[in-house]
Amino acid sequence: MTPQRGSVAVVGVAESDLGRVPDDMTPADLMAQAVARALAECNLRLEDVDGLFATTSQIRMGPLALAEYLRIRPRVFDGTNIGGSSFQAHLAHAHLALEAGLCDVAVIAYGSTQRSVSRASASPREVNPWETPYRPILPVSAYALAAARHMHLYGTTREQMAEVAVAARAWALKNPKSWEKEPLSIDEVLSARMISTPLGLRDCCLVTDGGGAMVLVRAERARDLGVTPAYVLGHGAALGHQSITGMEELTTTVAAQSGRAAFAMAGATPAQMDATILYDAFTITPILFLEDLGYCAKGEGGAFVEGGALAPGGRLAMNTNGGGLSYCHPGMWGILGMIEAVRQVQGACGARQVPGAALALSHGNGGVLSSQCTVIFGAPETV
DSSP states (O other), X not given: OOOOTTSEEEEEEEEOSOBSOOTTOOHHHHHHHHHHHHHHHTTOOGGGOXXXXXXXXXXXXXXXXXXXXXXXXXXXXEOOOBTBTHHHHHHHHHHHHHHTTSOSSEEEEEEEOTTTSOHHHHSOOOOOTTTGGGOOOTTHHHHHHHHHHHHHHHOOOXXXXXXXHXXXXXXXXXXXXXXXXXXXXXXXXXXXXXXXXXXXGGGBOOOOBEEEEEEEEEXXXXXXXXXXXXXXXXXXXXXXXXXXXXXXXXXXXXXXHXXXXXXXXXXXXXXXXXXXXXXXXXTHHHHHHHHHTTSSOTTOHHHHTTTTTTSTTSSSOBOTTOIIIIIOOOSOOHHHHHHHHHHHHHTOOGGGOOTTOOEEEEEEEETTTTEEEEEEEEOGGGX
16 A cells, blocks of 8 residues: 555654653653643644554563553554664554554654663663674664775765764754753864774764654644644655674665655655755764765765755755754654654744745664665645
8 A cells, every 4th residue: 555645744743851861760751741742732632542653672562561651542553663763664654554544643652761771771782693792882883884984985084974963063052952052063073082983972972861752643634733734745664684794785775765765755856855854873874864865976975064064054954953963862863853854844943943944854764774764744835
């Protein structure tokens, strides 16, 4: 079944508390908090929810735990976990369920207390017999491999990767919810402590607590809720590998497939996106995704981001909330990228709002460049 462009819309989005939450809060607490806030935003109630999509690295059976916590019995539910892109995948599944009439109000939710608890407890590592003996620092060493290969093949520099972090910080300073509150320079990125060559501390995402939620309904209902809907125009998903040693080519991800499907469904091109939200767990990832999604040719990502191109006032409004590098990163960031894309087409981003934003892309990445999912949202005039 091929879902119809614009047949469903996001009508409510919200973050949970972010940053460092009290020690007695759980991932389920944060998911429930975000769900309550997102429902209040669109004038719906908990008893209206009959579709539930949730996952977290800290709860083994996310939909069961959250449904019990909220005391609801959804008709449709999904706990797909493919890492940070899980929520873009959930959105595609919710789109199908809503369009088929299997549910009427779908909620997507995530929560994590990875900063409050030990990282081992937040996301335990699986043993890989081909990699574990070499004692990599995962996931950073995997992304460092991709960065080093891109530098070798295409002449990409650490200064170019630093541009990604500096631009994210400039956007974060416009977002009152951001963890980072001070400006950042390229020199500061380059002089930061090395974590896994060639990635230093400022090339790596934050470690925070937090979560988020989204509410989706069919298009005809969205128009009657008294809010500005963000219509789902396109989406695509692709799986590449689980471990980095299974990746066919370190500088090309299956985002090329997910992006192609999303743009085809939306009937749009990268050049038409007013806001672009890319998963930036490390500074190399937006460079790879800009290439694979078609914003520039393969190997040209480093040059593309130079000269403040991604910062406020640059040629591409990217990661306008500050991204995982400066806003927040509670482990699986994909839902927070979608929340920002929705807010941009709703015109609800305050000081960081892209004027007249009508089309916004959110791209999720899971594992070690493993799963790639792309979603395109549109303002009412695009449907």
